[in-house]
Amino acid sequence: ALLLCRACLGKFYYVTDRDSGAKQKVESGEFDSTVGDRAKAAKTYREVVVYDPDQVYPEYVILYDRLDGGKTVTANDAPFHLELPVYWVNVHRNPISDPFSVHYTVREKIKDLIQRLASGTCSGSKPVVLDVRRVEDSELWNRYVGFKAGLHQSLRNMGETRCLPPNELDGRPESGHALTSKLLEDEVDAEEAAGIENMDFTLNELLLWHGTDEESATAIAESGFLSGSAGTVEHGRRFGEGAYFAEDLAKSISYAPESLAGVRYVLLCRTVCGHIWYTEKSSDTDAHQDAKRSLKHSVLANPDGKGPREYVLFEDTQAYPEYIVQLAVNDDFTATQEDEAPTNQITVQ
Known part of the structure; x- marks a missing residue:
């Protein structure tokens, strides 16, 4: 668009x-x-x-499609909703009155974009992206948009216009930006998947990775992140309670167990970090409590000021798991039947 x-x-x-x-x-x-x-x-x-x-x-x-090799398209007169990403298949549906929940295997072009993002944000061995599925879920999306709207209202009530971004918290304004955001700035095809034009940086809305296993990835894509003791998703506790995310894919991969065939699962998520509590302690299990007492919405942990940095979010509505990514970290990957993506409710888009 x-x-x-x-x-x-x-x-x-x-x-x-x-x-x-x-x-x-x-x-x-x-x-x-x-x-x-x-x-x-x-x-x-x-x-x-x-x-x-x-x-x-x-x-x-303006909604458009890029035409290659004489390809033609017909005009789409269906309405679309501005609160939904314009590249979603269900952009024409009202997410409140017309619910939907579908996972789509993405086109090769979008898979290549995710591959570049994965390679560019991984400090360890470069991963190979095997499969990418986009999660289009109206219930999860409505909850996520609701959190953003509430945070905007909170900022207005406080007379504030923005939340301090990560690069202004660590004393390195020229180099402390989130890696994913910096990479997307130069991606000409990013608007077809997760362009920075779709992100609200005044709320510290960022694309971040979350490492997990296959079962948990599916559960999160269906029900969202369930933080705290009542949750069904296991999270770290090094910097307090919450859902853990990273801009460095290598950090998220460390939380993703490897299958016998060498496959790992990570989620590429939209996240709203809001006001951030920043710490350079090597470990701080009470960080979430300190953050909440200071009316912060998340923790940015930068151990000893050297990284890799981790973001800890307190509410499951602060994250939307937009992409389920299967990847391999080495060349030893061997596809087996049980490692293939499930085909239920999945089409190529």
Whole structure:
């Protein structure tokens, strides 16, 4: 999908090379926007950047399909719901009045995108993505969107506009961004799977990995994350109670047991971290209590300041398990019948 917008640029800062200080020039009042003319410098594209949402009016939503080799498509007049990802098969359905719960095996193009994301965020041996299924579940989605709406309202009540992002918590603003978010910035096909345009960074909404086993992956995709003593999903306790996620896939893989055929399961999840409690302790089993007392919504643990970092979420509604990913970490993988993806309610989309 694309948005065709009216934009008021005012006095713009013109630059032909990457300039990480462009935003600061606008915030100082010297300029109102930035024009990055990469078309002139690198023969790519010219981009316009505005930093105040009031400068933009999204006038048209354009749904499109990329055509290859003479492929043709017919217009789809079905309505769609803006709260759903536009690449979902069920985007035309009302998730409140018309419930759905289906797992789709993704197209090869999306599988390749997940492979690049997995390779780019894994500090250990590079994994091989074997199978990817997208979870489209209206009940889980409604709960997730409900948490986001509640957090937005809470910020408004407190007179706040955003939650401090991870890179502003660890003292390394230039390098402390979530790995998954940084990689997606340069992915031209990301909007077809999990583009950053679909993420609300004011709430610290991030794509993060969660390692688990096959049975738990299926249970989470059907019922969500059940944190705490009443939950059926096993989580770590090194940094308190909650559901554990990571930006470094190698960390999540360490929680994913390997089958006899060498297959592991991880979930690629949308997560809302909200206000984050940051710790560099090597272990802190009371971190979740300290965070809640400080009105935080999650814990970001960076052991000894060296990582790998882990995110701990307290509510199951803070995470949506969008992709079930089967992968192998080495070349010893041998497919067997019991390791094949179940075919019930799965189609290629």
